[in-house]
Amino acid sequence: MFGSKRSFGVLFSAAVLSSVSACATPNYSYVPQVQEISRPPLNVVSRVGVGEQMLVQGRFEERDVLRLVEEVRVGALGAYTFSPGHYVKVGERDGVGFYAESHVPGSGRVQANALADPFQVIEFNAVTKQICGVTVLNLKVCRAVPSATTERIPIQSDNSFQQTLIYSGRVGGKINIGYREFSASVARPAFNNDVEYDLNESPMIGYMGAQVEIIKATNEYIEYRVIRNFNPATR
Numbered sequence: 001m002f003g004s005k006r007s008f009g010v011l012f013s014a015a016v017l018s019s020v021s022a023c024a025t026p027n028y029s030y031v032p033q034v035q036e037i038s039r040p041p042l043n044v045v046s047r048v049g050v051g052e053q054m055l056v057q058g059r060f061e062e063r064d065v066l067r068l069v070e071e072v073r074v075g076a077l078g079a080y081t082f083s084p085g086h087y088v089k090v091g092e093r094d095g096v097g098f099y100a101e102s103h104v105p106g107s108g109r110v111q112a113n114a115l116a117d118p119f120q121v122i123e124f125n126a127v128t129k130q131i132c133g134v135t136v137l138n139l140k141v142c143r144a145v146p147s148a149t150t151e152r153i154p155i156q157s158d159n160s161f162q163q164t165l166i167y168s169g170r171v172g173g174k175i176n177i178g179y180r181e182f183s184a185s186v187a188r189p190a191f192n193n194d195v196e197y198d199l200n201e202s203p204m205i206g207y208m209g210a211q212v213e214i215i216k217a218t219n220e221y222i223e224y225r226v227i228r229n230f231n232p233a234t235r
Contacts, residue, residue, distance in 0.1 A: 024132065024140045026098045026121045027091030032063040035154070037162075038229055045215060047223045050169045054177070054222065055210055057230045058162030061155045064089040066099040066124050068108055068148055072131055075141040079116040080133035083109045086153065087122055096125050097150065098134075104155050126150050163230050165207065167222045173200040175217045179207055 038057045040046040048054055065086040072082040085108030087099035099122040101107055110133075112119045117135035123142075124131050132142035161183050168176035174196050181191040197205045203214045209231030215223040 023138050024123055024134045025093065025138055026123070026134055027093040028098070030064070030089045030091045030098075032061040032155070034059055035062050040226060042226050042229065045223060045225050047221055048167055049221045050167055050219065052167060053164050054167050054224060055165040055212065055226055055229065056162065057164075057210075058160070058182075060160045060162075062152050063155045064097070064150060064152050066097065066122065066131075066148060066150055068145070070145075070147060072143070072145050072148075074131065074133045074143050075113070075116065077113060077115075079113045079141050080119055081111040082122065082131070082133075083111070085109070088155070090121065095127070096123055098123055102155075124148065124150070163208065165210065165212070167217075168194065169219050170217045170222075174198050175205075175214065175222065177205065177207065 036059050040055070046054070065088050067086050068082055068084050070084055074080050074082075085106055086104075087108050088102045088104070089097050090100050091098045101110055110119055110122070117137055117139065120134045120136045120138070122131060123134050123140060129144050129146050129148055130142050131145045131148055132140040134140045162181070164180050164182075166178040166180060168178050170176070177195050177197060179191075179193045179195065193207075195207060197214075199214060199217065204227075205212050205214060209228065210226070211228040213225045213227055215225060217223070
């Protein structure tokens, strides 16, 4: 009786993964590109409205992702289900990419059938459009998904950091500027500040090393020229 139950379990597991095509050996050597951002350009007249960013400086990651616009199931009995969203690249071998879930907003999610082997990673061939669910045993179940695409997107990672000045309007001869910091896409309230500047004293304002010349300011918009950006900041 015990042997019979065990045989049934093996057969059922085999049925779940009945479309196993071959073995896969995932690669995890992918390194995302870190990009520095600084806008607007120095010494150029710019204009923004109330509540908009006057000055932004920081860094973020650009990462290759697999984009699914529909739910994808692989395996004869739906061994693995991939929800719509993006999956970040973790490696590549012989032109085939390997992708995984992430904590970044917009990430897709993987759900494994209770009888399937534990899931490891998604394999995607951009030429054949074949998507595979790779198990911890390096076996894979696959199907073609013509709508699947790859792209490169900016991602707020643990290494991301951003500083910004925001125009908050004018009262009489004074303007209000907000300073905000973000680390890994999360605001850092302890470093946020709101500052008032008297334009009757000087059209030049400064904060955290940034220097800005105010050309015109109203309760709707501000025209300005960035003379110097923020000093390099540490997290």
